[in-house]
Amino acid sequence: MLDKKFSPEAQSAFAARYEAQKIAYAPVVFQAVRYAWKRGMLQALADAGASGVSLSALVASGRWSEYALKVALETSLAAGVVYLRDGSYVLDKTGYCILTDKMTQINFDFNHDVCYQGLFKLDASLDQQQPLGLPSLGDWDTLYQGLSELPEPAKSSWFAFDHFYSDSSFPEILPDVFATAPRKVMDIGANTGKFSCAALAYKPTVELHLVDLPQQLAVAAVTLQNAGVQQRAHLHARDLLDPAATLPAGMDVIWMSQFLSCFSEAAIASILQRAAAALAPRGQLLIMDTFWDRQQYDIAAYCLINTSPYFTAMASGNSKIYESSDYIRLAGLAGLQLVTVRDEIAYCHSLLRFAAIDGGDDV
Template sequence: MLNKKFSPEKQGAFAARFEAQKIAFGPVVFQCVRYAWKRGMLQALADAGSDGLALETMAASGKWSSYVLKLVLETCLSAGVVYLRDGHYVLDKAGYCVLTDSITQININFTHDVCYQGLFELEQSLDEEKPLGLQHLGAWPTIYEGLSNLPEPAKTSWFEFDHFYSDTSFPSILPDVFATAPRRIMDIGANTGKFSYAALSYQAEVELHLVDLPIQLEVAKKNLTAQGVQARAHFHPTNLLDKSAALPENMDLIWMSQFLSCFSEDAISSILKRAAQALVANGQLLIMDTFWDRQQYDIAAYCLINTSPYFTAMASGNSKIYESTDYIRLAEQAGLKLLTARDGIGYCHSLLRFAKAA
């Protein structure tokens, strides 16, 4: 599947130069639009409706100076967030998206609170394949060791970003998970335990084995205990980057959601090989992830592709949002066979079902 936006198309020289300037001033536009949203300018224009507001009227409220209003709203004007009508600023459709669209707000918060300062280190992070931008949040080798201790507002923005994309998918995939009536399921990359809780609540007989870093499992254990389902949950603190770390065996089904994108291809290969060894003879592996090559809409592919630099500068230094063909290739090398691929889950997820090769 190739998105139209990324197909070769002719672009005039003038239009190309304009697009190049948008790239050059992208960080400036981002910060000004964010300011207009966070400081209430966009809301004031929304409240005014189609008549909009004059700068003098907005300044008279005492919330913003004339200087700040002119500077910020002129940048918003250049970005199509607002427009001018009879000397009044009016909120445009892109502005309404910033003001009301959850996914837009979550993406802005994630980019600003988690990534913005660290992305200044992207060049060196790419050269060394290390998350050198992470120093702006904490002194961890990767962000995963520090998730539970991220400073605010980065912590809230990270988890809202992660859960927004994954949680919308859980209700629709549980029938897929239990299609083969598994009794022992391993949740690799269990994070806060949201999938494990959903699975335990869906099937009263199932047994969940959660695998993640110790600090993450402590959070998951606390959550599952609070929800009263910890009796059927088993916790296996594991550093998956340790290639000698074996996984619990005799699993009917292994689940991974938005997990493998946290690792390099070499690490993914090792994890998949160990997962294959942990499955029973007829066991299956389900991978739900966001693949930019399987998106129906350009906007989804655009967002996913541009999430990859976060993985370089902030998360691990050598992971990214992958194409589905990368996972399929690595899974086959690990002794797994692709059975089905289902797209259109939640906002932008696909589900790959593998079986242990005979």
């Protein structure tokens, strides 16, 4: 689906060198611009409007030192976040985006609070395929084992990031989930139980089976209890990295949302084989995920591709944001065939519907 380029075809050597310097200094720019945002400098410029604010006036406010203002605003100037007009700093469009765009703010917080320190270990993590940056947050084999115990602000930023990209899609895809009138639905990778609650509320007769690590199911149990839908929910604690961890059988629909990207291709193949074995006759597997190759806009593909290093250094060491063809290929090895594909769900999701080979109809 994505057939555009991230940079223009005709690029001069000088322009290419400038772009290379932007990459070389990207960590510096990130921290300085974030400082200008978090400390209120950008908001002060927004409040001043098109006339902007002089450096002396900003210093006179007493909120920042002249030194801090110069360092943060000059980097922001170089990054196109602010500009100078008649000696005054004025907020540019990129600066307004940082101040007002929720997705930008969530991405900033996620990369700073969850990823930044651990990404220093990216080279070793890639070489060894282990999340060697994870100790910056806690002592676990994978980040998923410690989600409920993450220190703040990493915990809040991680869940804000996860829920922003997943929750917005739930109302839109529930008709797809129930298109085949399933009675038993399994939510693999149930996380905090938000999808299961939405599904139980959408269809009062459905029975939900939640599969996740014990720590996550404990959180999901509270979510279900608070929503008053726990009577139709069944919790199955599983570590799906264990190939011997089987799944409850007889499911009409198995649902996975932003789940398989947490695993290596070998682990995905194993999970899909077990999921296929858990389907009832004519049952279907629905996978909703963020595939960088199925994005309408380069901005979405850019963000998704650059989330993969988080999976390497912080989450598992061997997972990533995949292309849709990877899932389709691995599902085929598990005896599943692609039935339909639906793109442009919420911000950047696609929904792949699979059925057992010669075992399902199009919907």
